[in-house]
Structure formats: structure tokens, C-alpha cells
Amino acid sequence: MRLFRRGPKRDPRDLARDGEFTFFSEREGGVFRSQVRQAFAEQGLEVTAYAGVVTDSAGRQFGLGNLAAVCHRDRRGERSWPALIRDHVGKVLRTMDGPQPLDVLSEDEIRACLFPRVVAQETLPASDSFRYGRAPAPGLREVLALDLPEAVQMLSEDSLAELGDVAELRIRAMNNLRALPVEGHETVRRGDGSAFEVLLGDSFFTASRVLVLDELVQRLMGTELTPDGALVALPFRHQLAFHRIHDAQVIPALQAMAQFAAAGHEDAAGAISPRVFWWRRGVMTPLSRLDGEGLRVVADADFQAVLERLVQDDA
Incomplete structure (x- = not known):
């Protein structure tokens, strides 16, 4: 998986857009649903x-959001859609x-494919099925999931009740997360001297490695976090960006990562968050947001104090 690559041929942006998936033109949306x-x-x-789902005669609904994003982002363009779909x-x-x-796997098999997964809160059902999940940051939820050969199945509270204590299951899931290989790692460098790291992978749990960020940074960079x-960003499930805070370069890095996160989240399959967060001892504080005025960087008093100290240290 490459971070930067030539995009697919798409209809011009000035054509009328699809009502549900605005990254499609009306024509592309029609072709997609037909296929x-x-x-x-x-x-x-x-x-x-x-608009966003299909239903069968039994009333089952199949969401189209992630599939639409996968088709839209495939660099081969429309010719790849039939096979993908x-x-x-x-x-x-x-x-x-x-x-x-859960009916056919043994207890050991279930625990071997159990992982924590960070998802956008808005993608979960409105019921209490996932109320057991931690909220690592505003708008995010950590749930437990099974990494199966052809799917990732998030586990509801009722499902977990049959497997054992949630805290013990999470320990096993976290250990499985730590053991994942590093599929891809790139350093993004900008002309202003800023830089940040991006972890990439086909695993649905790539972005969820923010839960073990301190260990991941040590593994990738050979040095500990201060x-x-x-700074961290998890725009969608296959990317995790971070910048180790140690000097005043955090300021341009924050600006660059805010743009990176917003762009990566916009039309991604498995979108998680368009924000940049300040990760400190496992606590994530939002530092950017999208509103009616566009992309904005925001800093609370604690982060502002860190910036002022780092600028003074570099003076």
C-alpha cells in the first residue's frame, strides 16, 4: 500500500454530484448501484x-458506504468496479x-483472532450493544472484533458475555495487536521542514495501533516518546500518522497532519476521524476540527503551554 500515487480517472468535479456519495458524480453513482x-x-x-443501502426480499439491509469508497479510490477507475463489487x-x-x-470456533481460536478496533462512534448502532467499549477520544470508540478470513466481525456486549470477562478478553486482544507485523511505514516530509510518520497496512487494525502508540514508536523509531x-491522526482504518513531540517542529507538523487527516478521511473506506489528536500517556485530546469555516487547528491551555516551552527551548 503506497501513501501517494496517481489517482484514478474520474468524472470532473463540476458535474452534478451523487446525493449520497458526493465523491461520485450522478452518473458514477448510477453505474455503481447498477453494478x-x-x-x-x-x-x-x-x-x-x-441511496446508501440495498435491501433484499427478507428485509436485510446491506450498507454501501465502504464499498462505494473502495471503488472510488481504486486507482484503476471504473473498469475495476465489477470485480471489486x-x-x-x-x-x-x-x-x-x-x-x-462464535458457534464453530473453539475458545482458543476465538482468542487468537481477537483484536481491539477503534471506530467512529457514529458508525455504531444507536443501541447499547457496544456500551462496553472505551472512548479513547471524543467521537471514537474502542470495541473488540474478530479478524476472520473474509470479514472483521465486531462483537456486541451479548456476544462477549458468552466468551468471558471483558477486561481479560481485552488483554488478549491488546497482545494480539502488539504482535501484528509492520506492513508499511513512510516518512512524510514537507518543504517547511515538518515531518511525520505514517503507518500503512491492509489490516483493518492498522489505525487501532494508536492504542499501543508508545510501543509502536519505540519499535519503528528506535526511541521513546518524550x-x-x-501528535496522532487516524483518518481511516488502514492508516495511522504520528509525530513525536520533541521540539518546535511540532507546530508545522500539526498543520501538515491536520490537512493530511482531513483529506484522508474524506472519501475513505473505514473512515475514522478527520482530526489530529494530542496523545499523551494514552489520553487523546483533539487539536483540529472541520466546521463551516473549513479546517481549524485548536489548542487547549495545556497544549499551548507545551508549544510555548518548546519554542523557547529552540530560541
């Missing part, structure tokens, strides 16, 4: 397509119609 219907038909299911639909139906993992911590 989704065709893929389900090939599996023997007739579905009705709505058929593959996705096949996996979804096999997962839904096949044996449920007491001031780090």
Missing part, C-alpha cells in the same frame, strides 16, 4: 437499491449465510 444490483443477482438475490458481495453473503464464528507525547 451492485447485478452482483447480488449473480448470487441469486434480487435487491432494491436506495462481486468480491465484496460474495464475502458479505458468505459471512451472513454461513455458520457464525513526556510531551505525540
Whole structure:
């Protein structure tokens, strides 16, 4: 997975946009939904397509958001969509119609594929199914999930009740997260002298490694975080960006990472957050936000004090 690459050929931005997925033009949105219907038909299911979901005759709903983002971002353009959509639909139906993992896997097998996953709170159902999850930062939720061959299954509170104590399960999940290999690591350098690191990977838990950031930085950089911590961004599930705070270069790095996070989050599959956070001893404080006036960097009194001290130290 490369961080920067030539984008696919897309319809011009000045064409009318799709009402649900604004990264598509109206034409692209129509082509996408038509191909989704065709893929389900090939599996023997007739579905009705709505703006963001399709439904079958049994009333089951299949969300289209992540699949639309995957198609949009594929560098091969529209010619890749039919295969991507058929593959996705096949996996979804096999997962839904096949044996449920908790019914067929042994306890050891379940624990071996158990991971913590950081997701956007807004992507979870409104029910209390995931109320057990920690909130590592405003708008984010940490839940437990199974990393299966063809899917990642997030576990509800009811599911966990059959597996054991949540705290003990999280310990095992965190150990599994620590053991993941580093799939890709790039350093982004800007002309203003700022730099930050980006961890990339096909794993759905790449961004979730923010939960073990201090250990990850030591592993990648060969040095520990300072007491001031780090800037972090997790725009979507396959990327984690960070900057180790140790001098006044944190200021341009914050600006650069704010742009990086907002752009990466905009049309990504598995989008998590467009914000940059200040990570310090496991606590994440938002430092940027998108509002009606655009992208803004915000700093509380504690972070402002850190900036002033670092600037003075570099003077």
C-alpha cells in the first residue's frame, strides 16, 4: 500500500454530484448501484437499491458506504468496479449465510483472532450493544472484533458475555495487536521542514495501533516518546500518522497532519476521524476540527503551554 500515487480517472468535479456519495458524480453513482444490483443477482438475490443501502426480499439491509469508497479510490477507475463489487458481495453473503464464528470456533481460536478496533462512534448502532467499549477520544470508540478470513466481525456486549470477562478478553486482544507485523511505514516530509510518520497496512487494525502508540514508536523509531507525547491522526482504518513531540517542529507538523487527516478521511473506506489528536500517556485530546469555516487547528491551555516551552527551548 503506497501513501501517494496517481489517482484514478474520474468524472470532473463540476458535474452534478451523487446525493449520497458526493465523491461520485450522478452518473458514477448510477453505474455503481447498477453494478451492485447485478452482483447480488449473480448470487441469486434480487435487491432494491436506495441511496446508501440495498435491501433484499427478507428485509436485510446491506450498507454501501465502504464499498462505494473502495471503488472510488481504486486507482484503476471504473473498469475495476465489477470485480471489486462481486468480491465484496460474495464475502458479505458468505459471512451472513454461513455458520457464525462464535458457534464453530473453539475458545482458543476465538482468542487468537481477537483484536481491539477503534471506530467512529457514529458508525455504531444507536443501541447499547457496544456500551462496553472505551472512548479513547471524543467521537471514537474502542470495541473488540474478530479478524476472520473474509470479514472483521465486531462483537456486541451479548456476544462477549458468552466468551468471558471483558477486561481479560481485552488483554488478549491488546497482545494480539502488539504482535501484528509492520506492513508499511513512510516518512512524510514537507518543504517547511515538518515531518511525520505514517503507518500503512491492509489490516483493518492498522489505525487501532494508536492504542499501543508508545510501543509502536519505540519499535519503528528506535526511541521513546518524550513526556510531551505525540501528535496522532487516524483518518481511516488502514492508516495511522504520528509525530513525536520533541521540539518546535511540532507546530508545522500539526498543520501538515491536520490537512493530511482531513483529506484522508474524506472519501475513505473505514473512515475514522478527520482530526489530529494530542496523545499523551494514552489520553487523546483533539487539536483540529472541520466546521463551516473549513479546517481549524485548536489548542487547549495545556497544549499551548507545551508549544510555548518548546519554542523557547529552540530560541
